[in-house]
Amino acid sequence: KLPIVILISGRGSNLQAIIDQAVSGGLPVEIRAVISNVPGVHGLERARQAGIETQVLDHRGFPDRATYDRALMELIDGYAPGLVVLAGFMRILTPDFVRHYARRLLNIHPSLLPRHRGLNTHARALEEGDAEHGASVHLVTEELDGGPVLIQAQVPIRPDDDPDTLAARVLEQEHRLYPEAIRWFAEGRIDFDGEQVRLDGRPLTEPVRLE
Ligand code: GAR
DSSP states (O other): OEEEEEEESSOOHHHHHHHHHHHTTSSOEEEEEEEESSTTOHHHHHHHHTTOOEEEOOSTTOSSHHHHHHHHHHHHHTTOOSEEEESSOOOOOOHHHHHHTTTSEEEEESSSTTSSOSSOHHHHHHHTTOSEEEEEEEEOOSSTTOSOEEEEEEEEOOTTOOHHHHHHHHHHHHHHHHHHHHHHHHTTOEEEOSSOEEETTEEOOSOEEOO
């Protein structure tokens, strides 16, 4: 099983989707730890319920981003993960951190990247009159929300949507996408040389679309 560490900052519904598939046996990963930068969040409770080790590394109390990220790397490396999974981890990472986990750092983002990098993606999709929206799982590189996208799922935008109704529709898709992308790593099907991603040996020229 692929050893993984999952980083969260909040609710942890994506974490739960990963736990559920790992428990049911469909996803061959060993979740060695769940680490939150925010104390007391619900995602930590979800991990405990599943018997997974939890850690809180509160960013408040660190003088700067570089010092925090170094402490975080040390904590993560103690678990020797083959893959580090960002699941609603709401911090920008330093280039040192990203380089340290190059090729084994995944993120899920609530938009059809490259559209709507950054925050408030649902409100922005509505404001800009997008006809469709969705979620993406991508490899993390030094460019914010800019690494190669592995898989996406699309949802319609309805005339009566507000950011919350739209977020809920996207979140359902996130819960399907993330376990699938992690499975590719666990099954050794992904190869990333820093530039080109290969899935099953073939260059991934555009994201896989989950229907
Ligand atoms: C998810 O929608 C995820 O895509 C988003 O935060 C939410 C976390 O929900 N991540 C980002 O916006 C990253 N910049 P969860 O805690 O229930 O998984």
